Amino acid sequence: MSSGNCKSCNKSANLLCINCKEVYYCSRECQKSDWKNHKQQCKSYEIYKDEKIGRLLRATREIKAGSLIISEAPVxxxxxxxxxxxxxxxxxxxxxxxxxxxxxxxxxxxxxxxxxxxxxxxxxxxxxxxxxxxxxxxxxxxxxxxxxxxxxxxxxxxxxxxxxxxxxxxxxxxxxxxxxxxxxxxxxxxxxxxxxxxxxxxxxxxxxxxxxxxxxxxxxxxxxxxxxxxxxxxxxxxxxxxxxxxxxxxxxLKTGIEICGLYPTGVIMEHSCVPNIRYEFDMKNGFKISIKAGRDIKKGEHLATSYSNILWPTSVRQQHLKDNKYFICTCERCKDPTELGTNFSTLRCIGTDNNPCNGFQLPTNPTSEQENEFACNKCVIKVSNEHVNLITSKMNEEVDNILAMNPSPLIIEELIEKLNPFLHPNHYLLFNLKHTLIQLYGNHKDSSYATITTEALKKKLSMCNDLLKIVLSLDPCHIRIAFYTCIIYYEKGMCLNEMHKRNISGIEDAKTSLEEARRIIMNEQDSPEGRMVLQKVENALIKL
Known part of the structure; x- marks a missing residue:
């Protein structure tokens, strides 16, 4: 065990400050008595003014994932x-x-x-x-x-x-x-x-x-x-x-009701569609906010959360931020036409009648509504941003209407087949449909695990793996969409469990997926949905 001299009394000490990991104390009493002196040094952030962004929070040292950065009551x-x-x-x-x-x-x-x-x-x-x-x-x-x-x-x-x-x-x-x-x-x-x-x-x-x-x-x-x-x-x-x-x-709130609060330091948090911090509220302690590192943060990095939904495509996130927060986001995801390699907004290029094309249409300038257009990566065809918005909004309306009807797996499969010729397989509309479909396979009355075919099981497993690639690219540390990621791992585990019963795969694969689902959802226990999903995962692991 490493040791040093107590910062308070200079005696030999081996109690390291868990926040800054830079100073030692010989006892908790010495640590408490020295807190007023050490508080500023212990802080892992500073308020910094950027000419373009304005005030923001910047890490003053390396911060380990899960470390508490800020804890404060609302004003x-x-x-x-x-x-x-x-x-x-x-x-x-x-x-x-x-x-x-x-x-x-x-x-x-x-x-x-x-x-x-x-x-x-x-x-x-x-x-x-x-x-x-x-x-x-x-x-x-x-x-x-x-x-x-x-x-x-x-x-x-x-x-x-x-x-x-x-x-x-x-x-x-x-x-x-x-x-x-x-x-x-x-x-x-x-x-x-x-x-x-x-x-x-x-x-x-x-x-x-x-x-x-x-x-x-x-x-x-x-x-x-x-x-x-x-x-x-x-x-x-x-x-x-x-x-x-x-x-x-x-x-x-635990009942699902949403309220709002203003936090003195929390308001300075910068926006990014690739956030590095997570936060939670203490309902029993005056709605106090705890802001923690969502991943390891390097010294000098800006502390950022997301003001928008990271399961929206770039155009929708940008419009939401423009309408409600009055700025345009230029984070690494927004500037990338492929959205971190996910192709979450990418369309298929249909080419011309005489010359069909197997390419994909990607935005040329995702952060500018006026200058943006979609260009094929294989041919010369380009499509205006207005035209893309028009056709995707119509598709979006159809998807919303279908999902609102509590559809059967067959209806969703038919809609996916209908949209496939126009959208990249990872497009956000197909993502939404597939995320619903994997939850229906094995659980719907028309497709229970007792009646589902082995072919459909393999299709579900393939779909789970495809969806995981997307969510792990958009949110690799499970900061913002842990619930969605947990559901995919859970459904993958249940699918693998059924395949094990049919002697197609081993039980360890099912157990690994369910344990990952449990690990991810542990940070979401404050929400009613999080507690419900965690219970489902726990029950599934017990049955294994």
Whole structure:
């Protein structure tokens, strides 16, 4: 065992700091007493300003995979700033999130005693929590309430969760000025969002806030002669919505409900479609975020997460980032026409009637919508970006419609055969269909393991191996799509198990796949889906 001198008392020591792995202590007591002095040296990152990107986080030393980099509490937490459109068409269906704990409630049986907004229970701890409902309660109290308290449509129109995060931030200038200042210094992208749909939607929310809460507040201020909020104008509210849109992180509760939060250092995390960090939220400890190294990180590397879905093709990711984060990504995947060798956006070239072509159409400039076109790697034919977007959007619509129907394996096979002449075998649309198909083979009533043919089993195994090549290229360290990768390994293991029963392969191959599925999903246990899949994998291993 290596040793050195204790940084605190200079005695002989062999207790190495697990974070920086640079200093020794003789005991935990010495380590705790020296933490204030060692904290800055122990930090594995620094805030760095880049001329093009702006502020970012940069590793100040080598960071091992799994190491904790940042742990911090949110400056604000609340419901999503976007409207929940579920059951929007059914005017008589009532669904709302409790103002205290955000859990879904389906009636108005309980309300906060102060502001009369719906809650799950009068004893909900979030109602009096200084970090949760207590922030906005007094202002909500000033609202008039629904125009018609017996009409469901009127009730839904008034109790809007999409205004609460903005109200919470607005009221921080009174409740916690230091936090309010920290939030208002975050990037809001004000000029970039002026002509966007986000701005128009925020405008409607702000009008609702002004009419129902700020006007009554202003009357109260005039009557009492006291200024409650210094900043409450439309410009401030637009800036708040811009800050939330640009910086808030989604948090999935165990019930599947999504809320959002702003984190002081977390907002500086850079985006990359090839991220190197992962994060998780502690629901029992004030939604504290823990940011960890998703892989080994070298000194000088930028710490990056993904603001988008890495199972989307480059064009869709770019549009999403442009519409919601107001920038274009130029990471290594986005600049690569093959998307890290996966050909996730690649089309087949059909050539001409007189001269068929077996080549593939690849984007020539993936990060530029205006200058991009698709060019064949074997012939001179090129296709405009607009034409590619048109045909893929139609295909995408057909795929979505089929998958929404809970299709049989045969229906998916037919759609794959229909799309094959136009798409690379690894194209994202075929990926989605195949990922669904491997879960149906052996599990669908028309294709159970008791009736599935050996030929279909071999087809499933081949498909699993093809899908694994794609996900392991896009996310080799299982940082963002661990769930998808785990499912593929699980289905491969179950397929190999059935092949073993038929004396086609050995049981060890099945066991290896299932153990890999278990290893990958261990980091996803906080989500309901992750726990469910982990249980399936554990049960399969026990049966082996």
């Amino acid at each position: 604000i937490i609340g419901p999503k700033w976007t409207s929940d459109e579920d059951d929007e068409e059914d005017e008589n269906f009532f669904k709302f999130s409790c103002v205290g704990c955000f859990e879904v409630i389906s009636n108005l049986r309980h309300k906060c005693d102060v502001c009369m907004w719906p809650c799950c229970s009068p004893d909900c701890p979030g109602l009096t929590n200084a970090e949760l409902h207590d922030i906005e309660c007094q202002l909500l109290k000033m609202g008039k309430g629904p125009e018609n308290r017996t009409n469901v449509k009127s009730i839904k129109k008034y109790f809007r969760t999409d205004i609460l995060i903005a109200l919470k931030i607005l009221l921080l200038q009174r409740k916690n000025p230091k936090r309010f200042k920290a939030i208002m210094e975050m990037e809001s992208n004000e000029k970039k969002r002026m002509m966007t749909l986000n701005y128009k939607e925020a405008e409607e929310r702000i009008m609702f806030i002004e009419e129902n809460f700020l006007k009554p507040l202003q009357k109260f201020e005039e009557k009492s002669g006291k200024e409650i909020l210094q900043l409450k104008d439309k410009k401030t509210l637009h800036k708040i919505y811009g800050i939330v849109e640009s910086n808030a992180m989604y948090i999935s």
